[in-house]
Amino acid sequence: VNRYCKERLVTDELPDRIEFLMPREGGDAVIEMKIRVVECGGALGLLGALTDITERRKTRMELQRVKERLESILHSMNEVVVSMSANGYWILAVNPAAEALYGVPGQDFTSGENHVLSFVHPDDLGKVKQFYDNLPEAEFDQLQYRIVSSNKVKWVHDEGHVVYSNRGTIRRIDHVIRDITEEKNAIDALKQSEAKYRDFFNSTSDMAFAITPEGVFMDINDAGVKLLGFENREEALASNVKDFYVDVSERERLLEELYDKGHVEGKHVRFKNKAGEPIEVAFTTRAKTDDSGKLLYHEGIVHNISEALEDQRNRVLRNAAGGMCHYLNTHLMHLHGSQEAMGEEMTTLDEVIEDFARGGNTQETLAQIKRIVETIRHFHRGIRSAYEKISEVTKAFNKAFLYREESYTTQTILDIFKCYGYEGED
Template structure:
């Protein structure tokens, strides 16, 4: 049975390799450095030696050199087995020293056993020491390899130290960060040892609540700080947490403090468990809810005091949550919505936005207003009754808040205004009818103007139709198209103030007559400005003879000052006038009219309006209707 000498300063490596070799039938002796290995081998020759390189007293390279220089040992195979010296030049150096094999850790057990078996079988032909020249050459190469490796290890160690330092710094930062969070949480936070239930930590809020310095609290238990009855209660809940290994929520618990007296806190207690499953600490978080409880008690007393008013009011009185649930309803309120009792309404209505409001967005608008102002007056909305019928209600409401400013509920009074809304609607319809009659009257006046000027009969109607078509071609809104149409139908209303003989006079007008004609936009504006029309009709009529360069009349407005609607009407007015017969000239035709507005596009006339008008005639076949 062959004997193997293992040389390694690492006890774990020695044990593992020894166990492997013994399991494969080898006798094993061990040494922890080169000097110890030489001494052992000279006493009892092994059949093979396996050595690490980096070791105290004598390293593996020096051991190999002396081994191969020893007449008694040089024929015994020498195996270098290293995980540190793995570069080719290090392998060459070991080979030059006479090493029979240079193996890099780790090796598969089968491979290692095969190498050892082969070397043991050929041990009498083991490699001898190769000449390295002078003694100094050996030390030069030896030191160069060792120092390079040591230098690298020093660098690696420095990097590792830097990483460790950074990790420590990061850990400290995290601790500071967590400490900052814990210290600034406005609720009392405390930690107890699971085994003794003694306090090991308090935050600033805990000091302030209990009225004691945390140094005086650490190491104490509940019986050191509170009356026995309270301490029994606290400790009993601690035991529940530790036994169940789950959080325990205590909604209300009384606690005696040094400066604030008796308080009420809402506490949650959580077990902190190690990875091995052992209870280590108990974490507690306590919120002081004394003021909230006092507010609730005061509110309860207030409700009792004003219950009579609430019950006997003739209008609906409600208390509702921001989420849309009823907290209370008076009998009048339940009757207003068609419910047999307040209890029925509170039970059935759980979402006011969709069950009460005909238009749910009105509920959100109500919340936005009351949230911003704190109160709402005369808020009108359409509501559903129980049977699905609709009523209009007017609401006055205010926000009720607790001491910290948090919203508790909305307090609302509601009045059924369905009758009033019906009257208002009838009035609105009457006004609308009057407005339409007024517009009809204006049209009648417009027709009167045309009867005074037979040569321009139908001019306003044609201009209105063309202006509407231009507006549609420009993709303007339906409302804009409609008020352009209406303005076009009365744009020459002011000519009612112009003498008929001027309107029908053949030939060129004098300067005085032209100045009288130019008054008609202003005259039309004066007639229409006080009429309650839904669109700026009067201003469009006023501006329909203005030009972009300021050369128009009556105000001499320029681009940017003229309404787009008036610009469109101006284009339609010019095209229809040039294309039609006038007392002072024959009709010039559509082509001449289109050439005129194209030539003056951007100077007199709005570019987009001109382009739209040209497209209508040349591409889309628009024509003026002929008079019947």
């Protein structure tokens, strides 16, 4: 301070004020001393004024620290922060994120060589300019639009807001511009996926559904409405899937598997429609959970397999009937062969008896009769064996298919078999 005062007397190049610390109770005070050279009694003197600027300096230092923190935040942000003039949209300041988004140095914006509007996609430029023009009146607004940077189209989200001075005039307009290209692409892909899902949901011939863990329908397609016999979709959404199980324990087992594996595929379940008519279905569903694993709902497809199962049963029945017919034909041929052989032996027996009546050789005749009787007994045993085997099969057939005797005529039975390709004569 002494040196400053001495030099101040002899030169005008020094500033007219100086700051220094003055010890005081509770800590040093920051003092500003303003000096003016004056003439006093023919000699030069100093006229000074001391001002305690401790609080002012603290405030200034705090503001400086805040400014540095803000600058640090702005420099570390991924979003582009642009400050523009109230008139003409001159760029006053821009953070380093602009270089990453637009692909040009940040100083190109503040120098006027480039402007954020220069990168707007031509098809979006009109609405973006209107967005900028309306901001002074709107005070705050936001817009999504496309930009072209390094020959690539990007989507950005632009938030603009007006900053006022203490006098209430517009000081500047700040914009925060965020790259949302990946987010936009993900949303578009999700929308396309949802559209495809909804198209499949509405067009599939199978019942598509979404139900709560309690079984209440959240969604169901027209095929499901038809399958369960509802009048309309609204009636279905007021219903519970539990009411359409023939055996509700099947649902409990299905849910156990669903909770255990997260999905169920092709599970055979017996349903019934609103009228109580049974429907056999294949149930395919998956669980939808939240981040904690709590079940929100499950969705899936119900395929009506009643006709397929009926066709399968018919094929099994036809195959069983064909096998049985082959088995019976084998023994019927045995019966037929035995019948013809017995007929031949009986003819021979008649001839032997006639020869015996004419006085033929008695011993030889008796031997022939004995041989013929043994042969007839042999064929009789074969007939009895075939009869027993045929009876065994018919009894098993009656028991397996719970056969009840009906008054079918031979013609009726033949007519039934003709429907399946029989071409024999009546």
